[in-house]
Amino acid sequence: MSLNNFSIAALHPNANNFKITGIIIGKSNMSTFEKSGQQNGVVKFIIRDSNDHYINCTVWGTAQFIEEYNVQFKIGQVVNVLRSKISNVRHDNSFDPITSSSLQLTVNEGFGTVECFDGDVAQFVKLLNVPLKSTDLALNLADIASANPSDSGDFVDLLVVVAKLKPKRQLKNKGSVRDVIVIDQTLPGMFLTIWNEAWIDRSDSWDEMSTTLHLINISFKYSEFQKSNILETRTRTIIIVDPKSERSTALKDYVLNSTLSLTDFDTSEPDLASITTVMTLRQIADRIDSSTESVFHSLTYAMVTHMDIDGWSPFYSRRCIHCNCQIRVKETSCNKENCSIFFAESPLDEHYINYFNIPISLTDHTGTIEQCRLIGDTAERIIGHTLHDFLKLSDAERTAIKWKFLMERCSVKLWIKRKTALRWNTQIVIVDCQLANPAEVLEKIKVY
Secondary structure, eight states: OOEEEEOOTTTTTTSEEEEEEEEEEOOOOOOEEEEEEEEEEEEEEEEOSSSSOOOEEEEEHHHHHHHHHHOOOTTTEEEEEEEEEEOOTTTTOSSSOOOOOOOEEEETTTTTTEEEEOOOHHHGGGGSSSSSSOGOOOOOOHHHHOOOOOGTEEEEEEEEEEEEEEEHHHHHHTTEEEEEEEEEEEEEEEEEOOOOOOHHHGGGGGGGTTOEEEEEEEEEEEEEEEEEEEEOOOOEEEEESOOSSHHEEEEEEHHHHHOOOOOOOOOOOOGGGGGBOOOOOHHHHHHHHHOEEEEHHHHHHEEEEEEEESSSSOOOOEEETTTOOOOOOTTTOOHHHHHHHHHHTOOOOOOOOEEEEEEEEETTTTTTEEEEEEEEEHHHHHHHSSSHHHTSSOOHHHHHTTTTTTTTEEEEEEEEEEEOOOOOEEEEEEEEEEOOHHHHHHOOOOOO
């Protein structure tokens, strides 16, 4: 018996013996369960056949049958859905993605099937980048960052750029998971946790600082670990990659032309003359814990109590000259694929730059802050030697330089960069350090 070809828009509850052709734009994780002593399973797809129309399709069967479907059909494949059952969407269903159709398709093992489409797929493939709804309706990340933790679990739409792809992780009894850091014009980073295995696989093709995501019905919650709101996919989440819209293009252009970086290595210095706010170390620590600002500056009067530049502790680091990411001092080249390709085509003899990265402890009457960093050109200016020349000095000469500052009260200007999604740890960077004038200390030092 021949099948009736239907578009999703033309479907009606009484349709039977029909075929739907479309592209898979979403897929659930496979679930298994036991029924009547037999292992069964289910997997769900979102099928789209035009700019405005898409529908859910649920496949039921034995665990082996569902496993075969799960392996065979991926997001981005064009398929035919044959002889499926059609029914109305339940209004109390809070788990399945919300679609344009008020109907849903069901394929049961032995009754209906899904097969690969063997015709021209061009008209369907382009649908992968067509927004399901206007990107202008998407919220900004700053809206989510400032949302009340009591709103955790709410669903929102967002337009973001992939900033950093974290490694995939395998969780015991929970499958795989991947964290992605996403950004937009309003926030320099927020964690997105992907639980959906199909999208975890698709994320391998995403480009950092380039790929744009339209996240539809993405959930957010407050993370005690991150001390901020984070995003996570749910079963009803839909993702459109690189959606074609003016807002998407503008966001991508913003990221490409901005100074955002995947690394925290930054050789620039703030305007030293503008750093005049005097704070004690206790005040700095309290501001780090309580403030929402990602960066602030401070002038403090403190004693240098640790500065190991003449012992065995490492006082310099190495970074890749192509991607700026830190590499081990013993390594001579970055192992990232893009960097390997760049250096294979480059005549450069050295693939790295060494720079001062000196850990320093500061102490005043309110406490101690350890692991402040004296970095790069700033360190060379304060110490009075380039790293290249400093490495040629004897231990005695290095010790003499150290004791110019060690156990001395200094006027220290700090650049504090709080922990963010792109910055895993708070960084306290010394941008200026001079022996303090006692009269100035008495006049300006704070009690608290």
